[in-house]
Amino acid sequence: MKAKAIVAVAVPVALVGAVAAGTFALTGMNVQKNTADPASGGYAEVQDQPGLSGDLVATHIETWYHPLPWIGKEIDGVSCPDLAAVQNAKITCTAKSGSTQVSVPVSVVEVAGDAAPRVTWKFER
Secondary structure (H helix, E strand, C coil), X not given: CHHHHHHXXXXXXXXXXXHHHHHHHHHHHHEEEXXXXXXXXXXXXXXXXXXXXXXXXXHHHHHHCCCXXXXXXXXXXXXXXXXXXXXXXXXXXXXXXXXXXXXXXXXXXXXXXXXXXXXXXXXXX
């Protein structure tokens, strides 16, 4: 009789642990990193420095903002200012989710190169 009680408790505990681990793993998916290569185009000059065009950043955000239906909101009409290719540079993009305005923070994570740098940037959901 005691063996059945142990199994009855162990299964729910294992399920709770698995759900918690899965939720923790998905938390990291609320930030999306992207890298733009000079050959891909989409560059702009921002305050006399190379940068990424706001249209390129907006397209990536609109495409990747809601790849999984249970994370984030579905958005459209994304608009971003140009993003300077400077470590830790930040901008805020705007979008619509239904009739609600949504702000999307964007920041540069890494810059490699000078004239046409390879820029790694991230946005948060």
